[in-house]
Structure formats: structure tokens, C-alpha cells
Amino acid sequence: MPDHPSKLFDIQQSLEYHHRYSTDLGSLYQGDCLNFLQAIPSESIDMVFADPPFNLGKNYGKGINDQLLDAEYLEWSYSWISELIRIIKPGGAILLFNLPKWLISYGSYLNQAGMMFRHWIACRMPKAFPRGKKLSPAHYGLLYYTKGEPSTFNKVYIPIPVxxxxxKEIRDYGGHRKKLNPQGLNLMDIFDMPEEVWCDESLEAHSTNQLWTPAEDLWDDIPTVRHSKHKTRGANELAPIMLERLIALTTNPHDLILDPFGGSGTTYYAAEKLQRRWLGIEIGEIDPAIHRLQNLHQGQVALWESARGIV
Ligand SMILES: C[S@@+](CC[C@H](N)C(=O)[O-])C[C@H]1O[C@@H](n2cnc3c(N)ncnc32)[C@H](O)[C@@H]1O
Incomplete structure (x- = not known):
């Protein structure tokens, strides 16, 4: 087992952030991510996932202004993105979640820094109403870059949407449908899946006849709402399945993952489930993330409502 992240770097000594919680695989800090990132050595992290405030005027608590001028928001974003570029290992993955409006600038910044574009993943969002002369927004973007050729790109399968x-199946597979059939002979077939691939285990448990297909760059199966029995925190808690899929795609067990905008701790929770080491920080309320990790270790797993049922 590789070293615990807290043993790798001397990151506990600072006035701007302090250690709050650790598991066998990771450590969570409280404070400003920019100071924290500056303490991480260059080229030491295998994957970073960042889900910053979207500058939509939300209330994240004291000291966070989520209504900056566009130029100010981008300047702030570039300050932490440039740290992410510095700390990611060659071949490591940078994943940034945000509105398309901000991601086009993020992408341009990453391109200029010499990072390699891999994907723009569209994640379907809950129905929103258009404002003014606009289309109704239907997706958040997930930018996926690597520092040079990716060192890890694992096969990830999702259930065929029904x-x-x-x-009945929703998609038209044209002439390729037969290749998805369990009786077929194609690599896309679940029965031909190598053991190390990741799939949505909650659904697998529900249906033994489920057909699977490799993940695409349009994700419309990410739940947006927690099952009411498990609702604990209000806004901005991503569904673990999204982070599990990203982690499975871009890392291997024991790799080191960092999320600088911890929120309710979804990334750390998914990293624990998939046996990856992790580092995290959150400037505001941090108890929900700690409770979530504690619950996971006591076997309490939250359920979510998705377009394809409860997962
Ligand atoms: C969109 S939420 C992240 C939600 C998270 N992905 C989850 O699933 O729970 C953004 C978070 O970033 C935190 N934040 C904002 N500015 C920060 C900063 N400078 N350093 C660390 N955290 C910050 C906010 O308090 C908020 O919890």
C-alpha cells in the first residue's frame, strides 16, 4: 500500500487551512484551496476534479462572493487552474465541472498551457427555464484534459438506456444494435467485459439481464436529486455515480486524487469506495463531508433518484 497522502507532503502547517479529518486513504482540510494547492508539490497528483461555485449568486457562506464580475471570476478561476496544471503528474487527468459559459474560457486557458483536450462531457441537468432570449439550458459541462498522453484510460460501461x-430501449443503434446483444460476439458485450472495468453496481444488483454499453460523452443518467429518505444537505451535492465513473475512467486503485472544492465530499466518498487515495479541502461548512465519510464506513449508502429510477 503506497504512503498515506498526509505522509507524502508537509501540508498541515498553515494559518490559512487546517486538518479536519482523515481516513486510511485520505485527508480533508478546511480553508482556502489556493493556499492549500500552493503547498502541494509539482507533478504529484494523478487526477484532479474541480466543481467550483458557478458565480450564480448562490450563498456559500461567509467570505465567498459568488457574484463576481465575469473578468474577476475568470481571473480567480485561472489562479487555481494554473495550480492544478502544476500539481498534476504527466499523463494525469484534470476534470472541471461548470457551466458552458465558463468552460469555454477554461478550455482556452488549458489549451494555451499545453494541456491535451480529451472530452467535453455533457451532463444532463434538471429542467431549467430559459431567461430572456435564450434556449433552455439542458446540460452542465465536464471538461476532461490530460497533461500529455493519458497514463490511464480504463473501460467504463453503462447500462443501455431503457x-x-x-x-424498451430509448436509443436507435442503427445497424449496430445486434452487436450489443448478449448472444453477439462483440467487445461491447457485457459478457465479454474484463474484470477490472467499472459499472454501476447498484443497477447491476437490480437486474441480471441488463445490457451494457461503453460510456459516451453525453451523460443523461446522472441523478440530480437524492432520494427523499436520504436528503441531508441542500444544494450542490453531486451524485456519487458521477464521481465514481470519472475516477474509474481516469485512475487506478491507490492513485492520488485531489478535489479543491470539497462541498459535501462526493469526490472523497467515491474515492473511498473505489480504493483511491485522496486529498481535499473546503472553505465553508465541512461537517456534511465528514459525516458522509463516517456514514460510508458504517455501511450507510445514500440512494438517489435518477431518470432511470432509484440508484
Ligand atoms: C459547487 S460546490 C462543490 C460541491 C461538491 N462537488 C459536492 O458534490 O458536494 C463548491 C464548493 O466550493 C467551496 N469553495 C468556494 N470557494 C472556495 C475556496 N476558495 N477554497 C475552498 N473551497 C471553496 C464552497 O464552499 C462550496 O462548498
Whole structure:
């Protein structure tokens, strides 16, 4: 087992952030991520995931202004993105979640810094109403870059989408449909999956006849709402399945993951489930993330409501 992240670097000594919680795999700090990132050595992290405030005027608590001028928001974003570029290992992955409006500038910044564009993943969002002369926004973006050729790109499979009412498949596979059939001979077939691939285990448990297909760059199966029985925190808690999929895609067990905008700790929770080491920081309320990790270790796993049922 590689060293615990807290043993790798001397990051506990600072006035701007302090250690709050650790597990066998990771450590969580409280404070400003910019100071924290500056304490991380160059080229030491295998994957970073960042889900910053979107500058939509939300209330994240004392000291966070989520209504900056566009130029100020981008200047702030570039300050932590440039740290992410510095700390990521060659071949490591940088994943940034935000509105398309901000991601086009983020992408341009990463391109200029010599990072390699891999994907713009569209994650379907809950129905929102258009404002003014605009289309109704239907997705958040997930930018996926690497520092040079990716060192890890694992196969990730998702269930073939079916209608939750009639059970029939939603997509038109054209002439390729037969290749998805369990009786077929194609690599896309679940029965031909190598053991190390990741799939949505909650669904697998529900249906033994499930057909699977490799993940695409449009994700419309990410739940947006927690099952009401498990609702603990209000806004901005991502579904673990999204982070599990990203972690499975871009890292291997024991790799080191960093998320500088911890929120309710989704990234750390998913990293624990998939046996990756992790480092995290959150400037505001941090108890929800700690409780989530504690619950996971006591076997309490939250359920989510998605377009394809409860997962
Ligand atoms: C969109 S939320 C992240 C939600 C998280 N992905 C989850 O699933 O729970 C953004 C978080 O970043 C935190 N934040 C904002 N500015 C920060 C900073 N400078 N350093 C660290 N955290 C910050 C906010 O308090 C908020 O919890």
C-alpha cells in the first residue's frame, strides 16, 4: 500500500487551512484551496476534479462572493487552474465541472498551457427555464484534459438506456444494435467485459439481464436529486455515480486524487469506495463531508433518484 497522502507532503502547517479529518486513504482540510494547492508539490497528483461555485449568486457562506464580475471570476478561476496544471503528474487527468459559459474560457486557458483536450462531457441537468432570449439550458459541462498522453484510460460501461415506463430501449443503434446483444460476439458485450472495468453496481444488483454499453460523452443518467429518505444537505451535492465513473475512467486503485472544492465530499466518498487515495479541502461548512465519510464506513449508502429510477 503506497504512503498515506498526509505522509507524502508537509501540508498541515498553515494559518490559512487546517486538518479536519482523515481516513486510511485520505485527508480533508478546511480553508482556502489556493493556499492549500500552493503547498502541494509539482507533478504529484494523478487526477484532479474541480466543481467550483458557478458565480450564480448562490450563498456559500461567509467570505465567498459568488457574484463576481465575469473578468474577476475568470481571473480567480485561472489562479487555481494554473495550480492544478502544476500539481498534476504527466499523463494525469484534470476534470472541471461548470457551466458552458465558463468552460469555454477554461478550455482556452488549458489549451494555451499545453494541456491535451480529451472530452467535453455533457451532463444532463434538471429542467431549467430559459431567461430572456435564450434556449433552455439542458446540460452542465465536464471538461476532461490530460497533461500529455493519458497514463490511464480504463473501460467504463453503462447500462443501455431503457424507458422507465415501458422498458424498451430509448436509443436507435442503427445497424449496430445486434452487436450489443448478449448472444453477439462483440467487445461491447457485457459478457465479454474484463474484470477490472467499472459499472454501476447498484443497477447491476437490480437486474441480471441488463445490457451494457461503453460510456459516451453525453451523460443523461446522472441523478440530480437524492432520494427523499436520504436528503441531508441542500444544494450542490453531486451524485456519487458521477464521481465514481470519472475516477474509474481516469485512475487506478491507490492513485492520488485531489478535489479543491470539497462541498459535501462526493469526490472523497467515491474515492473511498473505489480504493483511491485522496486529498481535499473546503472553505465553508465541512461537517456534511465528514459525516458522509463516517456514514460510508458504517455501511450507510445514500440512494438517489435518477431518470432511470432509484440508484
Ligand atoms: C459547487 S460546490 C462543490 C460541491 C461538491 N462537488 C459536492 O458534490 O458536494 C463548491 C464548493 O466550493 C467551496 N469553495 C468556494 N470557494 C472556495 C475556496 N476558495 N477554497 C475552498 N473551497 C471553496 C464552497 O464552499 C462550496 O462548498
Amino acid at each position: 424507458c422507465r415506463h415501458c422498458g
